Amino acid sequence: MNFIKSVLSSLLAIWITIVVFVVVAVGVVVSLSNDMVKEVKSNSVLEIDLHGEINDYSPFGIDPVTEMLGITEQTIGFNNLCKAIEKATYDDDIKGISLKNIPENMGLAQLTALRKMLQTFKGQDKFIYAYNDTYSQKQYYLSSVADMVAISPLGYVELKGLHSEVMFYKDFQEKYGVKMEVIRHGKYKSAVEPFIANEMSDANREQISELIKSVWSEVSKEIAVSRNINVDEAVNKMYGQSSQMSLEHGLVDNYMYVDEYDNYIKGRLHTEELEKVSILDYMSNLSLLNLVEEKNKIAVIYAQGEIQYGQGDINIIGQKKMIEALEDAAKDKEIKAIVFRVNSPGGSAMASDLIWNAVEKAKTEKPVIVSMGNYAASGGYYIACGADRIFAEPTTITGSIGVFGMLPNAAELAKEIGVNSEVVSTHNNGAYYSVVMPVDDRYKKVVENGIENIYEEFLQRVSQGRNMKVEEVDAIAQGRVWTGVKALEIGLVDEIGGLDAAISYAANLVDAKDYSLKEMPTYDMDFKEMFNLNPFAKSNIDGLLSQYNLEWLANTKELMDSKGIQARIPFKMNIE
Structure with missing residues (x-):
């Protein structure tokens, strides 16, 4: 009996300790949150000066503990950036924006x-107002x-049009005895x-040429309207090569040092x-302050990155995380509609279908409702269609x-x-594959049949989703890429x-006048990720490759590491 009393007393003590700890912790968090809110004075200017990288979605909010420890996000969420600018638009204390740096990996759709x-x-x-020492395109x-x-x-404006560079490795493979046995469906699946x-x-030259011309048409049109200049003439005659020429031909309004720029803003205010x-x-x-939630919610589910079979994470679309988010949103009675934000070049056909x-x-x-980001191609279109x-x-x-x-086959090298x-x-x-043995024709035939079956299924999915005949889909398919306009x-x-x-369309569709957004999926960040203790993390390696202009090596490795039949965009376009 005494033993039971002792156990119950211990459990009660533990429970009380936990409750007290939670109450104290909440109090500390609230106190820290209030202390960390930065005052926005009247007649202020919002300065956009961003470095590092940007993702469509960054679910990790700024919390008091990480702020107190000086831990900041390495990746900026485009979702959070948009919320801030929307808030500033109607903030009476914010009178203007000073636009400086933006992350170089920001895509054209963003x-x-x-x-x-x-x-x-x-x-x-x-x-x-905008200021920079030099302007990338x-x-x-x-x-x-x-x-x-x-x-x-002494600055310049890099206005040079668009280009896409593709490297070829056929001779390299033959020279070193390592090659890729390729099976594909699609005239344009390059x-x-x-x-x-x-x-x-x-075929590939045709699609890339038409694609970058279509993108450039949109970009140059926007610049021309804003600056009232002939953009193609500025590109061909390289008007941006110096600050003096940029000013003379209307690309910029002033050349000055940053302290003079600040004085210019003071004069305006x-x-x-x-x-x-x-x-x-x-x-x-x-x-820290936007804690009010409406009863009606619109779920925004972000699918960003390459599609891979498995769990997925913040940078990789895995079917398990996506299915979980979609099912949770569908079951949640407070969520009235789902906006599926897709920003992906594609990847695993199996994961895409799931x-x-x-x-x-x-x-x-x-x-x-689907919202497409920079890319929603191949597998990215599959999940959206x-x-x-x-x-x-x-x-x-x-x-x-x-x-x-x-x-991959290294039989000649072996x-x-x-x-x-x-x-x-x-x-x-023949249903055996080895990287150091010639690929059996019977095995190759099995893979070929699988690709044909998946392609036919892909056509059916698009036909069903877009209310088109299969033949109509096939005519615009074949692996060809298009801009949003096309x-x-x-x-x-x-x-x-x-x-x-x-989001606005989804809200109107369900007659939700007052609503809040619920962003999904959620991701758990452990201490290793928080403190970035792994010096060999993929992001660090990719950063090094980018620093030394070796993106082609990363892209090639990405293709070679792909497992299973792939539904992904045929190339990467450099817009610099």
């Missing part, structure tokens, strides 16, 4: 969306929306072309002291309805260095617009 938000900001009788595309564009006296040819095919608020501090304030099926099931419970409505930016890269498979492999099997059916013309998307347009 830039297009951000540009629209800045135009809305200006529409509230507020100003935008991406930076200039965004900055051209400003009322005044300034540059350092992701594997570098491994089977020494030069670009006519009629103040002696310039009150600046960094965009990161402003985002922190939103994270996610497609989860979208179909979610649609039976509530509307599913069944939605009730699809929104894309004019510069979104989409389509690429096609599949392929690659089998022979050259004296390696021999023998296999003993129970059945002689995709609208051929019926692959329904409307040109960003994430905000998709």
Whole structure:
């Protein structure tokens, strides 16, 4: 009896301790949160000066513990950036924006969306000034929306048009005895072309040429309207090569040093002291103070990165995390509609199909609206095509309805260095693959049949989702990529617009006048990730490859590491 009393007393003590700890912890968090809110004074300027990388979605909010320890996010969430600018648009204390640096990995669709938000900001009788020592083409595309564009006296504007570079490895493979056995379906499915040819095919050259011309048409049109200049003439005659020429031909409004730029803003505000608020501090304030939730919710489910079979994480789309998010949103009675934000070049065909099926099931419970980001191509389009409505930016890269498979083979290298492999099997059916043995034609046929089956299934999915005949889909498929504008013309998307347009459409569809957003999926961050203790993390390696202009090596490795039949975009376009 005494033993039971002792156990119960211990359990009660433990329970009371936990309750006290939680209450104290909450109090500390609230206290720290209040202390960390940055004051926004009247007559302030919001300064956008961002470095590092940006993702479509960053679910990790700024919390007091990480802030107190000086731990900051290495990756900025585009979702959080947009919320901050939308808030600033109607913040009476914010009079203008000082636009400086943006992350270099920001995609054109994100830039297009951000540009629209800045135009809305200006529409509230507020100003935008831009300053940089030099402008990359991406930076200039965004900055051209400003009322005044300034540059350092020795600066330049990199306005050079768009290009796409493709490297070919056929001779390299033959020289060293390591090659990729390629099986594909799609006249334009050229992701594997570098491994089977020494030069670009006519079909691939045609699609890349038309694609970058379509993207450039949108970019140059926006710059021309904002700056009232002939953009193609500025590119051909290289008007941006110096600050003087940039000023003379209307690319910029002033060349000055940064202290003179600050004085210029002071003059606009009629103040002696310039009150600046960094965009990161402003985002922190939103994270700490924006705690009000409406009863009605719109779920925004983010699918960003390459599609791989498995769990998935913040940078990789795995079917397990996506299915879980879609099922949770479909079951949640407070969620009235789902906006599925897709920003992906594609990947695993199997994972894509499983996610497609989860979208179909979610649609039976509530509307599913797709918003396309920089890419929603191949597998990215596969998971999007069944939605009730699809929104894309004019510069979104989409389509690429096609599949392929690659089998690494080093049989020639093995022979050259004296390696021999023998296999003993129970059945002689050719269904065995070894990287150091020639690929059996019977095995290759099995893979080929699998690719044909998946391609036919892909066509059926698009046909069903877009209400088109299979033959009509096949005519615009074959692995070909399209911009958002072209995709609208051929019926692959329904409307040109960003994430905000998709959310607004979803809310109107379910008659939700007052609603809040629920962003999904959620991800657990452990201490190892928080403190970035792994010096050999993939992001660090990718950063090094980018630093030394070796993205091609990372892209090649990515293709060679792909497992199973792939539905992914055929190439990567450099826009610099």
